[in-house]
Amino acid sequence: MSVNNQKNDMLALLKDAGIAGLIAAALALPLAGFKTFDVNGTLTAEPRFHWVLVAAIVTFVGRFTISIGQRTFFSSFSKAAGSSAGSIGAFIKKNQTTLAILLLTAAIIFPFSPMANRHSLDLAVYVLIYVMLGWGLNIVVGLAGLLDLGYVAFYAVGAYSYALLATNFDLSFWICLPMAGIFAASFGVILGFPVLRLRGDYLAIVTLGFGEIIRVVLLNWYSLTGGPDGISSIPKPTFFGMAVFSRNAQDGLPPFHELMNIEYSTLNKFIFYYFLILILALVTNFFTLRIRKLPVGRAWEALREDEIACRSLGINPTNTKLTAFAIGAMFAGFAGSFFATRQGFISPESFTFIESAIILAIVVLGGMGSQVGVVIAAIVLVLGPELIRELQEFRMLAFGGAMVLIMVWRPRGLLAFREPTLKLDGQDKKGDGT
Numbered sequence: 001m002s003v004n005n006q007k008n009d010m011l012a013l014l015k016d017a018g019i020a021g022l023i024a025a026a027l028a029l030p031l032a033g034f035k036t037f038d039v040n041g042t043l044t045a046e047p048r049f050h051w052v053l054v055a056a057i058v059t060f061v062g063r064f065t066i067s068i069g070q071r072t073f074f075s076s077f078s079k080a081a082g083s084s085a086g087s088i089g090a091f092i093k094k095n096q097t098t099l100a101i102l103l104l105t106a107a108i109i110f111p112f113s114p115m116a117n118r119h120s121l122d123l124a125v126y127v128l129i130y131v132m133l134g135w136g137l138n139i140v141v142g143l144a145g146l147l148d149l150g151y152v153a154f155y156a157v158g159a160y161s162y163a164l165l166a167t168n169f170d171l172s173f174w175i176c177l178p179m180a181g182i183f184a185a186s187f188g189v190i191l192g193f194p195v196l197r198l199r200g201d202y203l204a205i206v207t208l209g210f211g212e213i214i215r216v217v218l219l220n221w222y223s224l225t226g227g228p229d230g231i232s233s234i235p236k237p238t239f240f241g242m243a244v245f246s247r248n249a250q251d252g253l254p255p256f257h258e259l260m261n262i263e264y265s266t267l268n269k270f271i272f273y274y275f276l277i278l279i280l281a282l283v284t285n286f287f288t289l290r291i292r293k294l295p296v297g298r299a300w301e302a303l304r305e306d307e308i309a310c311r312s313l314g315i316n317p318t319n320t321k322l323t324a325f326a327i328g329a330m331f332a333g334f335a336g337s338f339f340a341t342r343q344g345f346i347s348p349e350s351f352t353f354i355e356s357a358i359i360l361a362i363v364v365l366g367g368m369g370s371q372v373g374v375v376i377a378a379i380v381l382v383l384g385p386e387l388i389r390e391l392q393e394f395r396m397l398a399f400g401g402a403m404v405l406i407m408v409w410r411p412r413g414l415l416a417f418r419e420p421t422l423k424l425d426g427q428d429k430k431g432d433g434t
Helices: 001-032 049-070 074-094 095-111 118-143 152-171 171-193 200-220 256-262 265-290 295-305 308-314 317-343 351-366 371-387 389-409
Strands: 034-039 042-047
Touching: 001 049, 034 074, 034 317, 049 171, 074 371, 095 265, 095 371, 118 295, 118 351, 118 371, 152 171, 152 200, 152 351, 171 200, 171 317, 200 351, 256 265, 256 295, 295 308, 308 389, 351 371, 351 389, 371 389
Parallel strands: none
Antiparallel strands: 034 042
């Protein structure tokens, strides 16, 4: 390459980086250029233009460095990183049983470890809720290939079903739990019928609208749902109808610590919630791993790969889509009922579109169709913001940047396995199980 060509290329790279820096400055001006605070009831803005300059400089240097790197070692580094990630994924696939046993053992031991306290148990329960939701949505998106942006609607149906049944009819958690799943599955079928002929972006738009319809109905049907006030005083689950988690007896049931002949502790209730959601999540995982090997599970995978070929093989796409929506919605209903009993209060503000986006991000980031990937992604997305909380108002900016880097590095997800569960040649009868 001649000196003139090198000079022109360098000028082009500087121009490109300069444009990126200007765009970053324009975006940072309203986001970080001013800090608002209240002074004697008056909203006051303090300029922070130095942060705008920092954003522009960082973007300029980063863009220029990446452009230079792409011409030298970046492509080879990306291939090496992808190969390394593939090796990690292959290792996980090969040793999935051992890893599953280790993870399950760690999960069982955790509540009794020195790290266990109310805050850590709450975070663990929060992560497990999203793991369960991710596994449920993985059936719809990862296995059946149906892009669902309104999954939070089934989560809301499960939560409100439990809350209304428990508060109005005085039913226990163990009776309301399966009923919440049935109601959510029914709504999954209701959503499935109008979208039978839709796919891709059109399906995503319709499911997004369905999620917003459910939220608006919950917000405006005040006589049933309480509207924006929500539903409070939701009953807590008992210990399988044999004891209550309180210091004194209630409703004719003895306290848990007296039943077990142990010392009273407020952590007993949170440990019980932890194991309850852990069992629900494990049931979801076990069900998914088993059903994907059945004819309906293989039909989901065929539908995901090619709907036209799926029809030519005699598979009914209508039934296949409806079963995917119904079963995925059922697990969201179970998670919603647990969320309602754990919180003791629910309102439409807990079921906004951002929740659907987070659940979908967990599935996509972990790798569509990967059970282990969903767990890793849920831990990253839920615990990530907590680990960088010291960054204060910049923590979500840093977290979003980290997510962008992960998706650039692994665009198909951390552990993306698209191999069929069963092969015709008989060489792999176990399935990947990830």
